[in-house]
Amino acid sequence: xxxxxxxxxxxxxxxxxxxxxxxxxxxxxxxxxxxxxxxxxxxxxxxxxxxxxxxxxxxxxxxxxxxxxxxxxxxxxxxxxxxxxxxxxxxxxxxxxxxxxxxxxxxxxxxxxxxxxxxxxxxxxxxxxxxxxxxxxxxxxxxxxxxxxxxxx
Amino acid sequence: xxxxxxxxxxxxxxxxxxxxxxxxxxxxxxxxxxxxxxxxxxxxxxxxxxxxxxxxxxxxxxxxxxxxxxxxxxxxxxxxxxxxxx
Numbered sequence: 001x002x003x004x005x006x007x008x009x010x011x012x013x014x015x016x017x018x019x020x021x022x023x024x025x026x027x028x029x030x031x032x033x034x035x036x037x038x039x040x041x042x043x044x045x046x047x048x049x050x051x052x053x054x055x056x057x058x059x060x061x062x063x064x065x066x067x068x069x070x071x072x073x074x075x076x077x078x079x080x081x082x083x084x085x086x087x088x089x090x091x092x093x094x095x096x097x098x099x100x101x102x103x104x105x106x107x108x109x110x111x112x113x114x115x116x117x118x119x120x121x122x123x124x125x126x127x128x129x130x131x132x133x134x135x136x137x138x139x140x141x142x143x144x145x146x147x148x149x150x151x152x153x
Numbered sequence: 154x155x156x157x158x159x160x161x162x163x164x165x166x167x168x169x170x171x172x173x174x175x176x177x178x179x180x181x182x183x184x185x186x187x188x189x190x191x192x193x194x195x196x197x198x199x200x201x202x203x204x205x206x207x208x209x210x211x212x213x214x215x216x217x218x219x220x221x222x223x224x225x226x227x228x229x230x231x232x233x234x235x236x237x238x239x
Binding site: 008026027028029043046056057058059060062106107108109112114117119120135137138139145146150 | 197199200202204209211218224
């Protein structure tokens with residue numbers, strides 16, 4: 001079983017099929033192509049998006065729908081192609097979170113308050129042999145890159 | 154912000170090396186051509202914003218304070234596990 005080196009948790013065992021391939025990395029981290037989504041029972045629903053290439057690179061994320069249950073995706077044609085969700089291109093519809101893909105919001109801190117990047121959710125395609133992921137940056141200005149978040153679950 | 158009015162086909166320059174040309178304008182969308190030296194980074198603003206946001210999100214200080222704050226938020230609403238947040 002492969003082992004991920006992480007700064008936060010030390011060595012973590014994972015299954016190869018759980019690794020998420022980011023063909024283009026994430027903006028500012030374009031060279032990091034493989035990540036692991038780590039969930040721990042004591043911090044659920046928090047997701048640690050840990051780079052498999054850099055032990056010190058780990059994003060803290062929340063499921064997009066936990067941050068905003070009414071969130072409406074607007075995935076570009078280019079991103080749908082990368083995710084291999086071309087059916088939606090032909091239909092002109094958007095994939096469904098939870099059914100077609102998983103969606104995470106990367107969390108940060110702005111003025112000492114937690115914020116979520118709703119401008120650019122991380123999308124991971126479900127039900128494929130290789131788990132493909134990308135950060136889907138919206139072209140509209142419907143959502144903020146630093147949406148303050150203080151909700152309870 | 155400096156505002157310049159240009160027609161399709163017209164262009165303007167920023168400094169000595171950068172030229173911006175308006176190539177096409179249809180239905181509220183504008184196609185723009187940029188000629189700039191290789192070392193000048195040209196990014197759509199939302200990509201630039203996300204890159205900066207990612208850099209900040211990945212910093213150790215943010216990670217530590219986030220885990221604390223978010224975990225505490227969740228534990229506030231789940232009394233059974235509230236003791237493990239401190």
